[in-house]
Amino acid sequence: VELLDKLKQFDLPTTLRICAGTDGSVTYLLEVMTHNKVEVITRCQKVITATDTIAKMLMIMPGEPVNHREVMLQVQGIPYVLACSLAPVSTMPQCIKDDLMQADIPIGRILREHKLEIRRDILNIEIKSGEKIFNDIPVLSREYVIIHDEKILIWINELFPVDDRWDV
């Protein structure tokens, strides 16, 4: 409810507010919203070693392997979301390991296909300006974790450009 109040403060297009507020899959909402398939453009995909900061975020031990992924979700060439994710490799359920460490499948689709029971806990939502990624357009940034089996499956930071591309 606190985050909801926060979302209210920003002057956002309704569809962006909904995508940024959902506790469901953003990929799926984008597809419903645009009537089109979401394309995933991979900008980065590698296994890193958890620093102290990352270990705290993921509730793992420093030094453990973490899958780092940065993908742009776009529809018909228009980018809607840049999603950066960190996923602990050691505790990752075997059934989704291959898909999750591949670059080109959106996380929402992976969870749905493997019928995982999860919850999404939204941690923070804020407006940032001066982000180069969307050509200096202000971005709405939200952080959340996907919890499975009482462990953090993935930490995600999504950046949404705030402009009229959301008026669909």
Added chain:
Amino acid sequence: VELLDKLKQFDLPTTLRICAGTDGSVTYLLEVMTHNKVEVITRCQKVITATDTIAKMLMIMPGEPVNHREVMLQVQGIPYVLACSLAPVSTMPQCIKDDLMQADIPIGRILREHKLEIRRDILNIEIKSGEKIFNDIPVLSREYVIIHDEKILIWINELFPVDDRWDV
């Protein structure tokens, strides 16, 4: 994806399409969409005995107790969704039993507050006409189940009136 294709066929306001397509909480999306708190108007709340049909839907034995609930979700007096739900009582996790068998808390809020790990499987989406409930306005009807611990926690049928109340 099949259901997504189905949603495409109907000529629906974007916000309705998103609410009807989400695999997250509809209550939550309504609140984000309208900038307001969802009110729950209870039309029915009782424990019934599972008929053969209901038992099949819920994957339980006929004769088992089932919590039946019908609530209207509305915002500032405007009804947006009629939600009818059936929840098997015997397999209901103790922590949410009291809340779930109370009439006036939306399910999305119960799940979020108790931090339950779940998934939503959408079973069907269709347009129905001649439903008296929304004064003969056509309704979008969708059926889905909320799965927890590999069992059906709740079967839900949501009816959304298809008109311009969704143009927010």
